[in-house]
Amino acid sequence: MQNLIDQFAGTIRVAAERKVPLQICGGGSKEFYGNRIVGQNICMLDVTAYSGIVAYEPTELVVTARAGTRLTDLEAQLHKHRQMLAFEPPHFGAAATLGGCIAAGLSGPRRASVGAVRDFVLGVRMLDGRGDDLRFGGQVMKNVAGYDISRLMTGSMGTLGLLLEISLKVLPLPPMEMTLSLQMKQAVAIEKMNLWAGKPLPISATCFCNDALTLRLSGAEAAVHAAHMKLGGEEVAEAAAFWQSVREQTHLFFQPGKSLWRLSMKSTTPPLSLPGQQLIEWGGALRWLISDAAMDAGTVRAAAKTAGGHATLFRNGESSAAAFHPLTAEMMNIHRRLKEKFDPMGILNPGRMYPEL
């Protein structure tokens, strides 16, 4: 496996010398996400061959795997020991890799209750834009030696380095899950989700769509039943398939070909008056918006900003707007300087996140 790392490092060094942009790719499942890489003669750097679990000790709650490891393989291995990636990452395709999952930094339905992908990242091994082999963090839960580069890498869209290995905290599968459905209007649902999140209830996922609030309870059997008694609602059959459809965006709400906006905001924000259809997750903190091409990006971004958040053009459909919410000048300065330090020649996924990076 070291020869693969040497190969990657060699590619990076040559690219840096010749200023050739590299497009880092794993399974290609999230190619739609983010902006197009800028530059000419873009060279693909395929990481999928660097795969496999390096270390997994269920009783330590830690797994270390190579970036090219398929998410399905990793999750299957964890399930054998009744454990899971608690942030429930979306795959968006069978070929999805761990490296892509960390680089994209996307989390699924369980995010509001257990945390995001970055919350579970304990350490990384990576190559920077000079091809230097670096290790940050580690395989332990608590570690404050040095700046938290592992979490900085999470969600950086491959613009700061090539991920080689990632150590993650894992959690046990809940002993029991039950999904309930309750009919209500959007404003009421937002109110209820926030109210219930403030109570010691084992709610592990929420989804509001078409005047129905679907929520999942996870925990000890007695606790799940007690919560069902308190909350009421109809038990949903085929619940696992439902949550998978929300996570993978195969749910009927997500119509292929249309522009899909992802608005992340304060969970208590009342219903947004934006044209199009909405689906709400994460107890109100995540709002998906399907709109037509005429939808003005500025309007969506202003609505998100007013609610203390930001808007991402998640799938661009017919829209040509930039994927990510613009940063303030001061924040962009810091971002640019970080990029210059990690990738001095600007060859790693240039422009994938912002044109300046």
Add this chain to the structure above:
Amino acid sequence: MRPLELVNNLRTFLPPEAVLYESEDLKPYECDGLSVYRQTPMIVALPQSEDEVIRILRICHMSKTPVVARGAGTGLSGGALPHAAGVLLSLVKLKRILEVDPIARTARVQPGVRNLAISEAAAPYGLYYAPDPSSQIACSIGGNVAENSGGVHCLKYGLTVHNILQLRVVTMAGERLEIGGAGLDAPGYDLLALMTGSEGMLGIVTEITVKLTPSAEKAQVVMAAFDDIRKAGDAVANVIGAGIIPAGMEMMDRVATHAVEEYVHAGYNLEAAAILLCEADGTAEEVADEIRHIDGIMRQSGAIEIRTSRDEAERLKFWAGRKAAFPAAGRVSPDYYCMDGTIPRKSLAHVLDGIEKLSAEYGLRCMNVFHAGDGNLHPLILYDASRPGELEKTEEFGAKILEMCIATGGTITGEHGVGIEKLNQMCSQFGSAELEIFHAVKAAFDPEGLLNPGKAVPTLRRCAEHGAMHVHRGEERFPELPRF
């Protein structure tokens, strides 16, 4: 800029009592919770608002004056040790809780607010701020962000980094940054994570939005005693292996239980080689279920005694012993030195054996308390600073423990930070390429290197010297710090 000129500049907008420069006024600021390191600052500034922070930083930036931020001064790694030619920026007067939003479950607070004060303000709504470092009655939330503080409940509820949503930060150049957001994520790089645990090296935090957690309906603790530390370690692995994430899981060795029992009478088994405290919290149903499980696992793991708290008073009594471990060390020994390594749990017995050997080798007693759930080990080395050479021996003992933590795949600091204390061990944990990245990150925020200079990340030169430290030991302790 000369000291008096700087004082006069600061006094154009700060009241006289907020700019200290007389040596008797500076004295209280000469150290933080790690009092073996002392240094009087040139000036202490006590701003009351973010605007004042900005103006102080701009003046210092212009005059190239180093700035060291300080919260409550409870830090255990010398991170707030002043700079002899610098301004110590005390943030204690920024102590307002600006907003508690019970519906969104957040609190917006200034950095000088005490950790526990946030939970007290949230309590009427059935909410609390989860990270609970042992110093929570005194330590400030700004300091918690700087150190990424944990606590006894962090295996289940996370560290500071998992419990904050947004920061307002002022850079050394006096620019305002808004990092994070009111939602669960933010655009761009995860600067919220980068700032957390950055030990005052990147910016000054002026406002923090924290996440509040619903208070559990009930909590109950199992106390299990073991005649062999290995069995206690296995019991921890067995609990986790059974799919249980306890709210807290703490271990104490025999030296520790004897020291605290005399002091707080927690009812610990004094025959035991180690005791485990394992807490379950949640709804009444969940707790009953989990306690039954834990009890069974402790039995199977060979516990010689198991007791479950019958009521809240007894639960607090069981915990009182663990919480009194540090003061108890202070009672049985004139001085103690607290280490903060983290190790993979499976290496516990190996590391404790090693500590015992070192203890014999150095002729110094050591008591061990262990955040067993997350592998964070606090060996407390007992020594007497009035005996010549004993502090140096203690530091060497401590350094060897940390090297052992690195060797098992762990880290030199789980929650106390590097500060001034563990710079040499950073050279062991990281290579020069990683250290260069750390310096580059610092430079991205603070190109002139004026914020908390000489802390957290050693210079490459220092590491080169550290390689020969055993030869040149004692010649020059902090080559980065100018001496006057």
